[in-house]
Amino acid sequence: MRIAAYRRAHFNAAHRLYNPKWSDEKNDQVFGLCNNPNYHGHNYEMEVKVMGEVDPETGYLIDLKILKDLIKNEIENRFDHKNLNLDTEEFKTLIPTAENICYVIWKILRSHLDERYDLQVRLYETPRNFVEYPA
Numbered sequence: 831m832r833i834a835a836y837r838r839a840h841f842n843a844a845h846r847l848y849n850p851k852w853s854d855e856k857n858d859q860v861f862g863l864c865n866n867p868n869y870h871g872h873n874y875e876m877e878v879k880v881m882g883e884v885d886p887e888t889g890y891l892i893d894l895k896i897l898k899d900l901i902k903n904e905i906e907n908r909f910d911h912k913n914l915n916l917d918t919e920e921f922k923t924l925i926p927t928a929e930n931i932c933y934v935i936w937k938i939l940r941s942h943l944d945e946r947y948d949l950q951v952r953l954y955e956t957p958r959n960f961v962e963y964p965a
């Protein structure tokens with residue numbers, strides 16, 4: 831039986847959307863408030879979706895405690911209460927848009943998850959704005 835399991839988690843982080851190749855005017859035009867030079871924060875919410883076959887011996891798709899710990903150790907500890915631009919390796923040169931953050935989260939979790947699982951990550955930057963990878 832193929833099924834999906836979800837785990838929700840969140841972290842708070844600051845960011846600035848800024849492309850160093852562009853003038854200040856162009857950054858302002860494209861990124862608006864998210865280009866604030868003094869940074870600003872978001873309450874990021876994520877939904878991690880794991881898909882695959884139920885193990886007939888356990889009745890589990892995945893032990894959700896293991897998924898919870900993986901998200902805590904690899905994502906929350908890395909990004910919670912951080913300035914994404916200044917404090918994290920991942921966004922030293924990559925612009926921390928919701929799209930890029932979602933992809934980075936997926937890539938980190940993917941590298942720790944057994945290949946028998948499919949993985950999808952949804953990231954909410956606000957309650958109404960969210961992205962999903964892979965699409």
Ligand code: NI
Binds near residue numbers: 845864870872
């Ligand atoms: Ni923002």
